[in-house]
Amino acid sequence: MRQSQGTYPHPQPAQAALASARPRQGWRKHILRDKYLYLMLVPVAVYFLLFKYAPLFGEIIAFKNYRLTEGIWGSSWAGLEHFRKLFSSSDFYIVLRNTLLLNLYNLVFAFPVPIVLAVLLNEVRGNGYKRVLQNLLYIPHFISWVVLGTIVIAMLSPSTGIVNTVLKLFGMEPIYFMASSFWWPISFVASGIWKEAGFGTILYMAAMAGIDPTLYEAAKIDGASKLRQIWHVTLPGIRSTAAILLILQVGKMMDVGFEQVFTMKNPAVNQVAEVISTYVYTRGIENLQYSYTTALGLFQSVVALILVVSVNGLIKAMGERGLW
Template identity: 60%
Template sequence: MSVTTTQIVGLSRERRRAKLRQDLYRDRYLYAMMLPVFIGFFVLFRYVPMYGVTIAFRNYRIIDGMFGSPWVGTRHFERLFRSPEFVLILRNTLLLNLYQLIFQFPAPIILALLLNEVPKPGFKRTLQSVMYVPYFLSWAVLGGIIISLLSPSTGIVNAIIQSLGFEPIFFMMSTRWWPVVFIVSGIWNSAGWGTIIYLAAISGIDPQLYEAVRIDGANRLRQTWHITLPGIRGTIAILLILNLGRFIDLGFEQVWVLQNPAVRSVAEVIPTYVYRIGLQAMQYSYTAALGLFQSLIGLALVLTANWTIRAMGEEGLF
């Protein structure tokens, strides 16, 4: 590639044009393969909706279409930023994400460090196989299981609580307990699966490093602290950016299945609000404004996180 480029630089304009035509003709089958997918999917279903965010500045009506509805400027944004609900859902979105970052993000790291201490490969593999299971199940299934386990009347958790002599707890309806259920269910779903990438990173650490500190008399905790953790620092950093980049984008499916009207004050987040108000109540332009707000914050977060990681001396994502 670099050789042909330097060759081309020295050529005249016509020769370069001729080379371009020649290359395009040589790769005609390749373009014939990819262009239908590129245009039919990436352009149509990714880039056209990006232009479609302009409906946030229009009064969208189905008859007028995405490009024909009348412009109304920033009216929807003004309404959005003034509404008390906006403050509430933004706060809920950020809080739930913050809890995830504090409790859910470290869970696979801790599990991986512990799994690394299991000497028998067979036992370790069995533990992993079991821990991966919840990752492969739908949130419809996981949510159903959680709600039935926690049911105050027929759930096994409350049966245990009552047998210990306490009052049953209405987990799903309590604004205090709901975020706890949300985070624990998130850990249940993905912590086991999340260990894969950390275990791979751990297995890439040079065994001689352990040998060296062991000679210095380091015990297992110190080995973990001085060798294993620094060894997987890069992996942790990369996964942290990925997480921060999604900071404002809570998974719709998990929230929706666990949500109910009694806990809306802590459980309503941007995507569920967009779905409820935008699609069920058909306020397209208003919620498109909220969606655009979310996308822009999301973009800023990924770029900031990537820049931070690079400044720390790790390899960024792009």
């Protein structure tokens, strides 16, 4: 019997089963084809499961009066008591202010430095000289803050530090960098730039390597100077990389880090140097206030998530690729 125009026969059961099996077979085919790549992901997945997702279970103690002897389940419920205590504490707003200010200084002054260094290194034509420069810039990244912080403190010493020695040669009074509420944040940001700026050029150098050389040739033909080539070719070529790193940097606005601050701070500058990470260590580890500091850590994580989502949406609205 002829079918009417515009109608199609219903698929037979065998054909339907075959069609539904094709995606599964395609998935298995991809797994088998790239099995070694997926195998390399196993340690990464195990790491995140053990050290990132499994500890999320411990966030429950932010809502309990946690006692080591009673354990997580045996401790009594406290509801939002620790959050109320947190938001009513004057210390909380001091450490929150210091954390945000130090991160803001890093965002304004430290974030552009790897971009500038990468642009300058990209213009160096001598390969041997370029490799030496890169190695010298990368070395501080591999020095721990315990060592590097000690070096910074020694360099800025008012009596024996090289910086104050130079100032004395010009007839200036020595500056107590590590004991001054004004100079300590500057020393903090400058030492962070010294340690991480060189290593931060790696991603930008990789992005520059992917720029089409014919774009530079076309710019030269149009009479563009070296600065115009950087402005119209190099910087647009690394814009997407800078946008991704900006999102990640904003995501760390609530977390300065522990090692650098703990190594460099002292009681004389606590009003500008005490941040969330060191405050959690002091109150949580030393004073055993686990529930209180867990509440602070949960607040920190929620705000960081909001910042990442917001900046990611803003970057995508500006036409760049976001994290997702």
